[in-house]
Amino acid sequence: MFGPSRPFAVVLAALLAALLPLRAATASAAPRVPARGQLTVHFFDVGQGDAALITSPNGKTVLVDGGPPEGGAVLERRLPELLGGRPLDLVVLSHPHLDHLGGLLKGMKAVGAKRFLDPGFDHPSKSYAELLKWVGSNVGQVMNPLPNPEKPEELVAIGLGEGVQLHILWPRAPQDPFLKGTRSDPNSNSIVFKLTYGKTAFLFVGDAEPDTEEYLLQKNIDFTSTVLKVGHHGGRHSSTDPFLQRIKPKVAVISCGVGNDYGHPTQAAMDRIARVGAHLFRTDLDGEVVAVSDGTSVTVTSGRPQAGFPRGFKAAGVSGPQVATGPILPGSHKPSKSTVEDRGRYGQDGHGHAEPGEPAGKKGKDRWTREVPAPVDEMAGPEPDPEPAPEPEAQPQQEEKPRRRERTTDTSTGPLNGGTYVASKSSKKFHKADCKGAADIKPSNKITFAARAEAAEGRTPAKDCNP
Numbered sequence: 001m002f003g004p005s006r007p008f009a010v011v012l013a014a015l016l017a018a019l020l021p022l023r024a025a026t027a028s029a030a031p032r033v034p035a036r037g038q039l040t041v042h043f044f045d046v047g048q049g050d051a052a053l054i055t056s057p058n059g060k061t062v063l064v065d066g067g068p069p070e071g072g073a074v075l076e077r078r079l080p081e082l083l084g085g086r087p088l089d090l091v092v093l094s095h096p097h098l099d100h101l102g103g104l105l106k107g108m109k110a111v112g113a114k115r116f117l118d119p120g121f122d123h124p125s126k127s128y129a130e131l132l133k134w135v136g137s138n139v140g141q142v143m144n145p146l147p148n149p150e151k152p153e154e155l156v157a158i159g160l161g162e163g164v165q166l167h168i169l170w171p172r173a174p175q176d177p178f179l180k181g182t183r184s185d186p187n188s189n190s191i192v193f194k195l196t197y198g199k200t201a202f203l204f205v206g207d208a209e210p211d212t213e214e215y216l217l218q219k220n221i222d223f224t225s226t227v228l229k230v231g232h233h234g235g236r237h238s239s240t241d242p243f244l245q246r247i248k249p250k251v252a253v254i255s256c257g258v259g260n261d262y263g264h265p266t267q268a269a270m271d272r273i274a275r276v277g278a279h280l281f282r283t284d285l286d287g288e289v290v291a292v293s294d295g296t297s298v299t300v301t302s303g304r305p306q307a308g309f310p311r312g313f314k315a316a317g318v319s320g321p322q323v324a325t326g327p328i329l330p331g332s333h334k335p336s337k338s339t340v341e342d343r344g345r346y347g348q349d350g351h352g353h354a355e356p357g358e359p360a361g362k363k364g365k366d367r368w369t370r371e372v373p374a375p376v377d378e379m380a381g382p383e384p385d386p387e388p389a390p391e392p393e394a395q396p397q398q399e400e401k402p403r404r405r406e407r408t409t410d411t412s413t414g415p416l417n418g419g420t421y422v423a424s425k426s427s428k429k430f431h432k433a434d435c436k437g438a439a440d441i442k443p444s445n446k447i448t449f450a451a452r453a454e455a456a457e458g459r460t461p462a463k464d465c466n467p
């Protein structure tokens with residue numbers, strides 16, 4: 001399922017790789033006046049979900065997620081107030097769950113958007129299909145976080161001006177495959193990024209799972225951040241001790257709804273956050289939370305100060321913040337939850353979404369591989385499943401095993417996609433997926449692999465197809 005979800009897009013990418021560098025709207029200056037030298041992050045009070053707006057010192061704006069459907073009204077009101085008539089420079093959808101995309105369309109329609117970035121894996125939901133349809137015809141540039149194929153060991157970074165950088169830490173497909181077989185693969189492949197400005201840094205982790213945290217910790221990355229947007233609304237599994245200890249957040253922000261059905265935030269997560277000494281803000285209690293960095297320290301204020309708590313909290317900067325501390329290499333991952341069958345199911349599509357021979361695009365730090373979504377009828381595939389609710393704690397929803405969408409171009413033989421390999425649980429041989437020997441394996445015994453290396457682990461190539 002984590003396959004090349006936009007088969008036409010990658011072909012178009014080859015033609016459209018002349019990139020628009022991320023650039024603020026200039027000229028027709030609307031009344032929006034960002035405070036000089038300040039990087040501001042608004043964590044909106046959108047109920048049970050995530051939505052935040054980054055405004056850089058020179059006025060570039062990045063909306064990160066759009067909250068649940070009922071958050072749409074908040075964005076419709078707040079975005080025009082904060083943007084003063086200009087469109088969003090970039091919209092980042094961390095992952096296509098409803099509590100992150102439900103209000104996004106309303107928000108984007110209210111102010112417009114120039115660029116859209118999401119993790120790029122396939123996800124069969126009506127809301128996501130609708131969102132992509134609108135994005136496809138209304139947003140100029142649609143992107144996946146592909147590392148530069150010429151420099152795969154570097155992090156992708158987006159400059160927001162005046163030294164503000166948004167470094168994408170995850171996902172890094174195709175060279176670093178999407179995580180599979182986790183509690184929630186859509187959550188685990190949330191876009192994780194670190195926003196740096198002077199000595200201050202913000203870490204956004206979407207709904208990253210423990211698998212994501214563990215996987216990322218293997219990498220040469222300095223996670224130290226002044227402010228952490230806490231993973232998965234303070235769910236009990238995310239925000240593990242080792243991850244928090246590497247981030248050393250001074251402030252943690254949990255975005256969740258009052259009296260939500262999921263028990264977010266959990267006491268367990270809040271206890272772990274308290275142990276690293278972070279000052280906690282919660283949108284359910286604090287309302288809109290605003291963090292302002294002057295490059296040296298971050299001042300965080302609550303829109304609804306609690307009795308007995310200070311309205312504002314000032315956090316000193318961190319040392320650095322350096323992001324990459326060495327080459328960023330693929331790590332190793334042991335699926336934490338699913339069975340082998342689940343992995344096979346996810347593995348059928350391969351995991352890359354770039355074509356072999358895709359041009360490298362513009363060189364330099366701010367490069368992107370441009371992707372344009374296919375027409376919506378290509379994207380939609382079969383009739384989508386009914387919209388699932390956001391996932392409750394420890395009870396993965398149906399949507400975690402979405403149906404495989406038919407592909408319209410065959411990329412299975414491309415080296416980046418890795419093709420597919422199969423083996424029987426009862427044999428130590430592996431085959432190419434299209435081999436006759438593979439067809440003879442009983443479906444209940446069949447294991448599918450996206451990568452040859454994975455198939456070859458503890459197995460030898462079958463003689464009939466010599467994979």
Ligand SMILES: [Zn+2]
Nearest residue numbers: 095097187207
């Ligand atoms: Zn989620």
Ligand SMILES: [Zn+2]
Nearest residue numbers: 097099207232
């Ligand atoms: Zn969520």
